[in-house]
Amino acid sequence: MLGILGALVLVLTGCDKPTPLVTLQSGGDFVQAHAAQYDRDGTVIKKGGYQAPVLHAAPGSVVNIDVAKSVADKGYFLASNDTRITDIITEPHYRLSVPDGRGEVNLTVFQAPHAGSEQASGSWPFRLVVQP
Template structure:
């Protein structure tokens, strides 16, 4: 009888353990996964940001969206307030980095509504810090700007990462 009851206890523990593992996996699958991250570095400082808008690689829209709802959603993402801020000193290079999955899709960086980079499939690029703050429309230097890093698939954007840059006085 002891052999029978000890084998039941062992099976009961295994069943309870399997149930706990299954429940744990179910709880984890319900959690939001973090979005891919973009990193901007200037001098010795860097910030890493999660996406302002990202729907697991689904299309957000584009700059020439025909449907007003799609265009409004895209513009809201593009103009959303950045969570991260970085100060750029005169002469600094601004280095932009993305995760390999983002680079595989292709990405572009914009500042003051103008492209700073061409579409890239590399995980890293750098630009002149002064170029970031130059507003081509007003032909003046800005004291701050927001860099928008956008992933692209087939000409449509799939994610937007916004990071605010402040220009140091000297």
């Protein structure tokens, strides 16, 4: 009986396929996150209680952004404080220049919308703290 229950638990927990991972890196600091929202085959997956990971970067440095190949294949773009800052990117790696100055920026990676839609099909919010 315990064997059947254990197998059932494994089957049920195996149904929760994780969303693609996005990694941000600058200097010796890096953070990773699964999507806060993701459209998988027409089903929208939302992560409740999502806390945006925080990346620290020096003014004038570079933030390396790595997305899963599945995200890059569909295309993605970046937004800073809710303003789109890039065209559609189709490479899994992107280098973002950090402006001079100090402050905090909400940086979000959005997966490009599906054909016929204007809404992004995935979002990965991060907080970028710029300080020397």
